[in-house]
Amino acid sequence: MDESEHLLGQSRAAQTNKVRYAGRSTRRLVATVAVSVMLVFTFVAVAMFRPWPLPTHTALHRGDRKLENIVDDFKSDPTAKSEKVLVELFVMSRCPDAVKVEEVFSSVVTSVHSIMDIQLNFIAALNPNATFGADCKHGDAECRGNIDELCALRHRPDLPSFWRFLLCLNSHFEDIGRDGDLSLKCASGAGLDTAAFLTCSLQNEGRSLLKQSAENAQFARVSTSATVFINGKPRCVEDGDWYDCPGGHTPGDFIRDICAAYKGSTPRPSICAQYKPTTFNDDDGY
Structure with missing residues (x-):
């Protein structure tokens, strides 16, 4: 083979290698672009469908209450997502x-329990070193009674069962x-689940409820027993x-205000038809 043929062979080999390398580069480029597209698509999908954290309770932003207290409210308060009118009794x-207020409300509960609920907020000073x-x-006996x-x-x-218990x-006030x-x-006489009641009363659940109850009273800045709130007012x-x-304090006065405050979908009790909202109701948003 003369020199010219040898050079021609080298030239052809070089061209073949260039084509081969060009093909490899193209395949690498295509693969890189495909991976990049997949990564971008994945990022966009995650950004669109990721369950981002929901806004927290407004009180947390104000720093009014601790996170665990707000969470406990929703766990312990059966009316947190209810249509019923919430009546809060700040008592001991x-x-x-x-006792006097609870006797008045016995008629209220009998009449409109289907559209109302009760929350007890006990007035007490939190003390981690105290027995309860x-x-x-009125001493530890009162703490025991509160629990x-x-x-x-x-x-x-149901609410009437609790009221029978109360x-x-x-009726045995001194005891x-x-x-x-x-x-x-x-x-037992009121028809409560006595096993669940005893477990709560004698273990940590009862003390946690008392702590939360006292915090509710402090948060509302109520220190007088007995004070009545309706729907937070x-x-x-x-x-x-x-x-x-200002709206009176007879059973009928409270029934009237609870009927006026109720905005739920369940029909009002028939007794509500006997009462007309007062100016007091309208001014306070009841």
Whole structure:
């Protein structure tokens, strides 16, 4: 083979290698572009469908309450997502004024329990070193009574059943929190689940409920037993006598206001037809 043929052979080989390398480069470029497209698509899909965190309760942004307290509210309060009118009683289990208000509300509960619910907020000073985690005005017996009432409310089959329990306790006022058998007898007589009630009352659940209840009272800045709120608004106070009750303080007055405040889809009880909203109701958004 002469030199010219040798050079021609080398030239052809070089061209073949260039074509081969060009093909490899093209394939690499295509693969790189494909991977990039897949990564971009994946990122966009994640950005579009990722369940980003939901806004937290407004109170958290204000710093009014701790996160665990807000979470506990929704766990422990059966009315958190309810259409029912919330009646809050700020009370103490061994307070005569509380007993007086609860007696008035016995007629209210009987009449309009289908559109209302009750929340008990016990007035006490939190104290982690105290027997029940709080200092109650009338001693540990009152703390014990508070816990029993909270546990009965938590494990009630319905509101009238809880009210039967409450009236049973109040009928033995001097023994509230002192007679270990009284609460159990009242729970059984009212038709409560006595096993669940006892477990709550004697273990940490009851103390947690008392802590949350006292925090609710502090958060609302209520220190007088007995104070009544309807749907988060102050409605009336009984402290030796009734006052700050612009809408009245008879059972009928409370029934009227609860009927007026109810905005749910369930029909109102027939008794609501007997009452017309007052100017007081309209001004306060009831």
